[in-house]
Every structure is written in C-alpha cells, then in structure tokens.
Amino acid sequence: MRRVIRGAAWLSIAIVLLVTIVPIGFRPTTGLSPNIERFCAMASVGALFAAAYPRKLWLIVLALSLAAALFEPLQFIAAGRHPSLRDVELKSLGAAIGAAVGYVIAFAAGAINSRWSPAP
Incomplete structure (x- = not known):
C-alpha cells in the first residue's frame, strides 16, 4: 500500500507541473475560482506526500513550496498564462495544510510506526 501512495504522490506533483505549463485553454477547470482550484490541488499533493512520507512533514512542506515557486515562472513559456506571487x-499554503491533514490521517491509520519509518 505504501508504494501505491508514494506513486500517487509523485504522479500528483507531475500532474501539477503539467497543468501549470500547458496553455490556458488546456488547463482543466472545476467551475470553482482558480484560487480555490490552486489551493485544493496543492493540498491534495501535500496530503499524499505526508501520507507517503509521514516522518518528513517539514521537508515536504518546504519542498512543495519550493516546487510551487519554481513551477510558477514556467508559465511564461505557455500562451495565455500569467504567473504571480499570489499563486x-x-x-504553498495549500501544500502546508494538505500535508498537515495527510500527517494526521497517516497517524490515525497507524502508519507512523516502525513499519513505515526507521527506528529512532
């Protein structure tokens, strides 16, 4: 099960990268505001990574925030896209909150024990 969650986490960040750099016409929408979509997408990614790597919570938040900061300028190569610091x-906020939720879920599911992480 751990492999599946880890695979889903890595696939989710790859999808975020892809959706970030495609032209605006190819960007999937839900009908919600783009800000809510951005937040929820990264919250999902954060939750998956925290569930996959529960002992690396702070590293996950940092890495996903850096990924968001690195992915955003890539929008300059896509037609109709406009990167912004607000995005x-x-x-980053979505990733942090999602990671916290994923950590709580992993803890409640008993994933944070000797089976999932090395002994102290």
Whole structure:
C-alpha cells in the first residue's frame, strides 16, 4: 500500500507541473475560482506526500513550496498564462495544510510506526 501512495504522490506533483505549463485553454477547470482550484490541488499533493512520507512533514512542506515557486515562472513559456506571487502563496499554503491533514490521517491509520519509518 505504501508504494501505491508514494506513486500517487509523485504522479500528483507531475500532474501539477503539467497543468501549470500547458496553455490556458488546456488547463482543466472545476467551475470553482482558480484560487480555490490552486489551493485544493496543492493540498491534495501535500496530503499524499505526508501520507507517503509521514516522518518528513517539514521537508515536504518546504519542498512543495519550493516546487510551487519554481513551477510558477514556467508559465511564461505557455500562451495565455500569467504567473504571480499570489499563486505561489496559495499553492504553498495549500501544500502546508494538505500535508498537515495527510500527517494526521497517516497517524490515525497507524502508519507512523516502525513499519513505515526507521527506528529512532
């Protein structure tokens, strides 16, 4: 099960990268505001990574925030896209909150024990 969650986490960040750099016409939408979509997408990614790597919570938050900051300028190569610092902030906040939720879920599921992480 751990392999599946880890695979889903890595696939989710790859999808976020892809959706970030495609032209605006190819960007999937839900009908919600783009800000809510950004936040929820990164919250999902954060939750998956925290569930996959529960002992690395702070590293996950840092890495996903850096990923958001690195992905955003890539929008300059896509037609109709407009990167912004506000988008990075929303994505980083989503990643942090999602990671916290994922950690709590992993803890409640008993994933934070000797089976999932090395002994202290």
